[in-house]
Amino acid sequence: MTDTAGATDYDVLVVGFGPTGAVAAGQLGRLGHRTLVIDRLAAVYDKPRAIALDHEIFRHFDNMGLAEAVSPYIEPFTASEHFGVDGRLIRRIDMVAKPYPLGYTPSMVFNQPAVEAELRRHATSFSNVRAELGVELLDLVQTSDRVGARLKDRDGRHRFVTARYVLGCDGASSTVRQIAGLGLEDLIFDEPWLVVDMRVNENALARLPQCSAQFCNPARPVSFLIGPKNHRRWEIMLLPGEDARQMERPDNVWKLLSPWIKPHDGELWRAASYRFHALVAADWRSGRILVAGDAAHQQPPFIGQGMCQGLRDATNLVWKLDRVLKGASPDSLLDSYTVERKQHVIELTGKIKAIGQSICERDPAAARQRDAQVLADGGGKPLLMTRQEIIPPLRAGCLAHHETPARGSLFPQPRIARGSTARLLDEVIEPGWRLFIDGRSNDAAPMLSLCATRPDISAAAVAPVGAGAPDALEETEGVLANWFDRHGVVAAIVRPDHYVFGTVRNVTELDGLLREIDVRLRDAPAERDKNSDLRMENTP
Template sequence: MTDIAGAIDYDVLVVGFGPTGAVAAGRLGRLGHRTLVIDRLTDVYDKPRAIALDHEIFRHFDNMGLTEAISPHIEPFTASEHFGVDGQLIRRIDMVAKPYPLGYTPSMVFSQPAVEAELRRHARSFSNVHAELGVELLGLVQTPDRVEAQLKDGDGRQRSVTARYVIGCDGASSTVRQIAGLGLEDLIFDEPWLVVDVRVDENAIARLPQCSAQFCNPARPVSYLIGPKNHRRWEIMLLPGEDARQMERPDNVWKLLAPWLTSEDGELWRAASYRFHALVADEWRNGRILIAGDAAHQQPPFIGQGMCQGLRDATNLVWKLDHVLRGVSSDSLLDSYTAERKQHVIELTGKIKAIGQSICERDPAAARRRDAQILADGGGKPLLLTRQEIIPPLRAGCLSYREMPARGTLFPQPRIARGAASGLLDEITGPGWRLLIDGRSNDAASILSLGLTRADMSVAAIASAGMGCANALEETEGVLASWFDRHAVVAAVVRPDHYVFGTARNATELGDLLAEVDLRRRDVPAGQDRIPDLKMERTP
């Protein structure tokens, strides 16, 4: 397409068709926005990279209608057992117990090539999403109402397209980030590792650990992960003086795997050396250009949150872009994207770094002190953590101005009785703005009446069987009742990405909260215009 007589070709140009770009394009497509997604590669990379996802991300996949397509490629994540200097168990990281707070297994492993193919297929299923592969971004020209992108096709032909916004989902070496002049902040972690993926023969699987594991041996720290089916992954720290490329050679890989497997026990699927970094972009937006996924941040892989962070970016950004493109909110709402996601990434990366630095300790005396401290923290027993408690809430951005219980946390998803069966809450309310009410509250009926005046929100009161107001939905496991009791509130306003905007203890507080939603969602600061008349081109 070309820009004719002032028309703009697309609402959004997505650069990069990996998981983050595919989710962004699919969500934009479902919302009806004209979207072009490009990638310089012509197909899905056929080796596994990301291996873990969590219930927040699976909830988004379910909202997108992808559960049936991707479930064959996903399995529960086993607990991760951490072993100290002498091979003793010092720490165990598991998932939260049932009933699961979001309705799904909290931690999962998946096969990236198969899941990524389904994400692409889903995005392409929308007539308003156009995908072009083998296409390279050369430059961007930004003006107050659009961005013009210079593209190069696989045959070398150059052309330009225009879009109202550009999202760079084009990886750690992001061209979009470089063009937009968005710098990276070093969060100080840089370690060389070798990642090895093996398809293990059935007769050898029983000899391997039955849980994922971290071998915190100062001689050479190693991570072991159980992937779907017969996929097993080892992440092996490289030592000073070892040449990363040489260590990728199959003969050297099998030497490193000798404590567990021989070359007769399976097929070497991938061996790739990486430097595990901790980086975050200073800013995630320059006018109409935004970045997401690895373009915006990189973190060590020790609790499997790398891809999850990218998909949180996409989901956070798309609902805000939808509001702006539909005229519900001003362009300044997009400033909350950096405010929310950058702080979340920095906080989570700090926790991951602490775990990684503990695992990577090379000094034997310091490693023994580490083991003793972790056991002491567990009361003399292996310390038990859940992956879910490591994930922080949102702390700033498009949230209530006031401090209140549960603000910025993920809202739970209870199972709701539907005749003889049950279904999940999102199936009833949808994933837009929602007002959820404790149906057991004495003033539930009046709060429900107040909520029903809102045409822009799904509204529902929820209670256990026989304990709620007449119009309450019936939850089957007490997940939401427990949540309301824990936070001592009777209502919650929830955003389209399932984060709690704010909560209320009574009808008066709810009225104030709903007024604040309108103010924050419009987010129109007077006299501000962030969109510069700026020409930006790729540095040769």
């Protein structure tokens, strides 16, 4: 590679300006890091691809100051009803009941082009973030303290930049992943599907299902999703012998949609054939080069977690990268990124794969057995599940060494009373390292005193309104009090990405946990738990 002396230098080069890259760039910008984000395309892709997000992701949007901007393009996700061989309802996947644990609707649908445009606008609102479109990455070369990148501008001119780290968010065929030599592991799922997006006329909407649905018909499995406003999506399994490109033709698409809708009922927005894969990068890091989003993993879409996984990658990595760039933690902290996110992806993909294989059953006899088993699991009635129970916690990485209740799970976000109104917890105490204490506990005061010497950790006691805890924030719905009671703990230390580092039952345990944070963040790399090298054969 040509000498990069004199090349423009950045803290981070983000390759790919889709949702994952835009969130990473926006978070890096807010933290003050000089960031260059590039994308080979000149504009946001104008067709919907991702359609679902959840409360964890919206919480991060809110933390970034984006909730108001993206809310017009987001609506609640309807329940998903699964119908068996004879059209009988066998399973219903909904969201958890109120009061919502994170303070938002747990499952949502969204308009990707519009939301992605807002994510880009937010990222480029920071003076330290530069976005360059129509720019292609050609090569990367690492030195001891930098990565040199050779770029090709839209006019064909080659130039060089350097960065302390490179983050590849450049999709399933990632150039960054290939240059870094990060191989993919096959999690054994490969099915051809046709995805059809429609803008349905108002007078035709009432004739369509009023819930999202999975038609688990062995003749041809079909998924139906209700998107925002008049957006409806069909995901249709292609059968052996069907040519994927031919099936994208409008005449074939309308034949497939004919049980539900006719050409005069709406506008065909997009028809694209895909192979639904299950893949994960063997390692997500090679020195100063890291990958995220589809560059690191691909999974079937059956519970709408594809984009969510990419944004979890970004939020997991950025707070660690921030510490490393500022010299607060050693570079080895970044090793926990692969440990945490790879295992989470493999475990969730295993659950999604099991649901997908159930939906995709083509043998009628086996499909009837499936229906009977699902109904039996529901006690003779349609099995009720929530999307939230399908999402696993973190199992390993930058967490308390000893497994404590709720370790690695998402910490809830109660509503805090503020005069005659209520505000979400993150608005009262901004994200970062935080200690939350059960204000009803006798240990609340000594725990607050213990943490008073730690400027790097915000501490607060929280108790229900009327609990008689004068120094505590008052929550209005008992979300956090119920959480403390359920887990049998009186305090939790929470990471900047809202995952629980560890929990304690008394002051002595808290003192030990605070010491362990120093070890994890400052003195040693995160240890790999003995079960962290999970493989697909160990997942359901």
